[in-house]
Amino acid sequence: MKVLDGRxxxxxxxxxxxxxxxxxxxQEVLLRSINGQRYxxxxxSRGEIIIEGTPGDDLGMFLNGATIRVRGNAQDGVGNTMNAxxxxxxxxxxDIVGFSMRGGKIFIRGDVGYRVGIHMKSYLDEYPVIVVGGxxxxxxxxxxxxxxxxxxxxxxxxxxxxxxIASGMHGGRxxxxxxxxxxxxxxxxxxEKTAAGEWNEVVPYLQEYCQDLNVPxxxxxxxxxxxxxxxxxxxxxxxxx
Amino acid sequence: MRERxxxxxxxxxxxxxxxxxxxxxxxxxxxAMRVMHERSNGLGGGFxxxxxxxxxxxxxxxxxxxDCKGSIDEVEAMLRKNxxxxxxETVPIWEHSPLRDHPEFxxxxxxxxxxxxxxxxxxxxxxxxxxxxxxxYVISSGKNLGVFKGxxxxxxxxxxxxxxxxxxxxxxxxxxxxxxxxxxxxxxHPFNLLHFSVVHNGELSSYGINRRYLENFGYFCTLQTDTxxxxxxxxxxxxxHRVPPEALGTIxxxxxxxxxxxxxxxxxxxxxxIRVTYGGALLNGPFSIIVGFxxxxxxxxxxxxxxxxxxxxxxxxxYLASEESAIREIAPELDRVCAxxxxxxxxxxxxxxxxxxxxxxxxxx
Numbered sequence: 354m355k356v357l358d359g360r361x362x363x364x365x366x367x368x369x370x371x372x373x374x375x376x377x378x379x380q381e382v383l384l385r386s387i388n389g390q391r392y393x394x395x396x397x398s399r400g401e402i403i404i405e406g407t408p409g410d411d412l413g414m415f416l417n418g419a420t421i422r423v424r425g426n427a428q429d430g431v432g433n434t435m436n437a438x439x440x441x442x443x444x445x446x447x448d449i450v451g452f453s454m455r456g457g458k459i460f461i462r463g464d465v466g467y468r469v470g471i472h473m474k475s476y477l478d479e480y481p482v483i484v485v486g487g488x489x490x491x492x493x494x495x496x497x498x499x500x501x502x503x504x505x506x507x508x509x510x511x512x513x514x515x516x517x518i519a520s521g522m523h524g525g526r527x528x529x530x531x532x533x534x535x536x537x538x539x540x541x542x543x544x545e546k547t548a549a550g551e552w553n554e555v556v557p558y559l560q561e562y563c564q565d566l567n568v569p570x571x572x573x574x575x576x577x578x579x580x581x582x583x584x585x586x587x588x589x590x591x592x593x594x
Numbered sequence: 595m596r597e598r599x600x601x602x603x604x605x606x607x608x609x610x611x612x613x614x615x616x617x618x619x620x621x622x623x624x625x626a627m628r629v630m631h632e633r634s635n636g637l638g639g640g641f642x643x644x645x646x647x648x649x650x651x652x653x654x655x656x657x658x659x660x661d662c663k664g665s666i667d668e669v670e671a672m673l674r675k676n677x678x679x680x681x682x683e684t685v686p687i688w689e690h691s692p693l694r695d696h697p698e699f700x701x702x703x704x705x706x707x708x709x710x711x712x713x714x715x716x717x718x719x720x721x722x723x724x725x726x727x728x729x730x731y732v733i734s735s736g737k738n739l740g741v742f743k744g745x746x747x748x749x750x751x752x753x754x755x756x757x758x759x760x761x762x763x764x765x766x767x768x769x770x771x772x773x774x775x776x777x778x779x780x781x782x783h784p785f786n787l788l789h790f791s792v793v794h795n796g797e798l799s800s801y802g803i804n805r806r807y808l809e810n811f812g813y814f815c816t817l818q819t820d821t822x823x824x825x826x827x828x829x830x831x832x833x834x835h836r837v838p839p840e841a842l843g844t845i846x847x848x849x850x851x852x853x854x855x856x857x858x859x860x861x862x863x864x865x866x867x868i869r870v871t872y873g874g875a876l877l878n879g880p881f882s883i884i885v886g887f888x889x890x891x892x893x894x895x896x897x898x899x900x901x902x903x904x905x906x907x908x909x910x911x912x913y914l915a916s917e918e919s920a921i922r923e924i925a926p927e928l929d930r931v932c933a934x935x936x937x938x939x940x941x942x943x944x945x946x947x948x949x950x951x952x953x954x955x956x957x958x959x
Contacts, residue, residue: 389629389919407919409632426931428917429902447918447933448902466933467899491898491936516853517898536856 354403355379360386364409368395375400394421397438413440416457429466432459436479441565445487454481454500458558461485462566467515468492475499475525484562491515494580495539498524503555503577506530507568518542519580523587527580528555530572538580541587547577605795606633606748606769606916607903609884610924611891611942614910617645620757623765626920627748630769633795633916637777638770639751640743642734642784642791642886643762651738653680653703654716659780661697662729669723669730670702676715677704685742691754693746697729697779699755701740713788713833717812720787724816731780731817736789736888743768743782751782763944766886768793775819785817785825789888792828794821795901795916796881807874827875828885839885839892840939845872846883847897847937882934884914892941899936906931912942 355374359367367390374382380400387393387406394402394412397419404412404423412428413421416435426444434453445463453472456479464487471492473481481500486507493515494502502525504513513529520539528551533544547555552574563570608626612618623641647655656673660666673679685699706712720732734741739762742755748769752758768783774797775781784791797820798804804823805815811834813826824846831837831845845868849857854865869876880900885892893903893914906913906921906928913921918931934940 388922389917391632407922409917409919426918428919445931445933447904448899464933466902467936490933 354381354383356383356385358385359390359406360388362390364390364392367393371397371400371402394419413438416440418457426463427461431461432457435459435481439565443566448490450485451481451483451502454483455479456481458482458561459484460562460565461487462568463487464489466490468495470497470500470502470527471495473497473500473502473525482558484558486562486566486568489513489515492517492520494519494522494525494527496520497522497527500525501528501555501558502526503528503559504530505572513537519582521587522580522582523585524582526551528577529580530576531578533578533580541583542580543583544578544580547574547579549574551579552577604633604901604916605771606630606920607767607793607795607882607884608915608920609764609766609793609886609891609893609913611764611912611944612910613912613942613945615645615763615944616910617761617763618765620752620760620762620765622924623767624749624752624757626915626924627752627767627769629920629923630915630917631747631749633771634747634769635771636747637745637772638743638782639746639748639768640741640770640782640784640793641748641752641755641757641765641767642739642741642786642793643757643760644739644764644789644886644888645762646740646760647703647738650681650703653705654712654735654737655740656702656704656720656732657685657734657740657742658700658702658723658730659697659733660700660730661779663698665727665730666698666700668727669700672719672723672727673702673704676708676719677702677706679703680705686756686759688754688756691750693744693750693754696744696754716788717829721812721814725814733780734784734786734791736786736791739786739789739791739886739888741784741786741791743784744779745777745782764886764891766791766793766884766891768795772819773797778818780817781819783819783821784886785819785822787825787829788833789886790825790828790832791886792821792824792883794824794881794883796883796896797879798823798877798881799879800877803874804877824877824883824885828887831872831875832887839887839890840941842885842892843894843937843939844868845875846877846894848872848876849937850897882916890941890943892939893934894939895934895936897937899934903934904931905934905940907942910945914940 389409391409396415398417411430414433427446448466467490681703801820882901882903
């Protein structure tokens with residue numbers, strides 16, 4: 354595997370070096386000594402990048418098909434407005450993971466921060482998916498319009514500690530392993546046991562997650578609840594003339 | 595004219611505390627701030643160092659920013675009225691710094707003429723100079739600490755003030771991206787009064803309320819930046835009202851009324867009483883702040899966490915920063931890292947018996 358040392362290199366230089374390597378026909382790069390560089394892999398449609406260190410904000414912004422794996426923690430804005438591809442974080446990620454995400458997958462092994470999946474959306478075949486291994490902060494799936502978020506709570510009995518879950522959500526689906534009290538939900542949401550039909554749709558993503566992050570697949574649908582909006586236009590009446 | 599381009603910024607904050615009182619050089623905090631360069635836009639940077647004046651540890655160290663020559667005589671006359679000036683000097687700067695058009699910086703080491711109500715005397719003197727003397731501002735006034743700040747990127751400000759020549763047990767720092775107030779030397783962070791210093795990422799939409807509330811207690815805002823109110827609120831709450839620092843979150847970032855209603859007694863009554871009593875001290879709007887005080891450092895983010903902050907520990911070292919990478923730059927291996935949660939104070943304290951005054955100065959030799 355090609356190795357690139359990122360120490361002291363500004364993000365523009367790192368991204369330019371990666372693009373040169375893709376043009377040489379290299380498909381996989383180990384990025385070493387990364388610390389704080391933003392926008393790594395921005396808009397990349399090909400290649401596989403393994404990052405050692407702590408990548409900066411907006412990792413994989415506008416990602417368009419490439420794969421990124423982080424051996425450590427990520428910061429804010431992982432997969433900001435990504436279209437396609439996959440981001441795997443072996444540690445924790447912070448706030449606004451998958452901000453306005455439109456397609457592709459984000460798999461986090463550890464915990465995530467606030468407002469994960471804010472404004473994510475789906476269209477025709479584009480279907481964004483976020484799977485979190487640990488727990489989530491407040492405002493999970495805020496203003497969510499489409500796609501899927503799953504919180505597994507692997508280490509803890511109560512996965513989502515957050516408040517205001519799905520505030521302003523009007524499309525898509527959030528699955529949480531464990532019980533969720535209605536008072537932690539935003540207005541206009543319903544929470545139900547996950548049905549067999551939707552579980553079958555989710556299983557392939559979870560199997561892929563478990564394979565990528567070396568987690569045993571031991572889940573069953575009766576451990577999960579699904580959160581969906583009661584209406585696709587929760588604020589329709591507010592703006593009605 | 596410079597080409598217009600979008601500058602994707604959002605302020606940077608960082609703090610280092612050695613809980614065992616080990617001296618940390620100023621270059622360390624500059625190094626952490628440099629990683630977050632993109633969070634600032636060059637219109638403000640600053641640092642506060644604690645334990646940096648061990649030879650004058652018992653004296654109040656006044657850092658004075660002065661943008662016109664005439665007023666410094668007035669400042670000195672006012673200082674001499676209430677204090678004995680034990681030592682005074684120009685704050686050393688790097689002569690070849692690219693930073694231009696900077697004001698003058700003087701520092702005075704002061705012994706109060708009266709030993710009663712010393713701290714009140716300091717507060718009154720700071721308020722009087724800042725409000726009455728044109729172009730002169732006391733930017734820090736605590737014992738054994740100093741604030742260094744100005745217009746520029748934080749790493750350039752740190753070099754300008756030659757911070758690599760200082761050693762302290764605690765440093766807090768800020769890189770500024772001013773959104774709704776002017777970028778000038780006095781308006782950069784940290785803001786300080788006595789031994790309380792604060793750096794802030796965010797905007798205080800409650801600034802007007804906080805400012806009027808503080809006027810009732812004799813604090814007057816003169817520095818044209820919202821964060822100034824936090825420095826004075828810290829003095830009011832922590833010193834005058836003896837609020838324990840770990841309780842600051844319940845005042846600055848109080849739970850919502852709807853959350854208070856779901857609490858059981860006695861918490862419900864307590865939180866209700868705090869919100870009613872300290873409504874004027876509630877900070878509304880997005881913020882993440884780092885507070886330095888004598889013997890400790892704490893971090894706090896707003897009630898719905900609209901700004902980032904990460905805390906980390908390694909041995910006796912305690913770190914706070916907007917981004918984990920800033921901490922990793924100076925401490926690659928960490929015992930523990932976690933993101934702050936809304937409204938919760940994360941604090942580190944100097945261990946009991948740790949020396950950081952004159953005894954510490956002697957022990958260095």
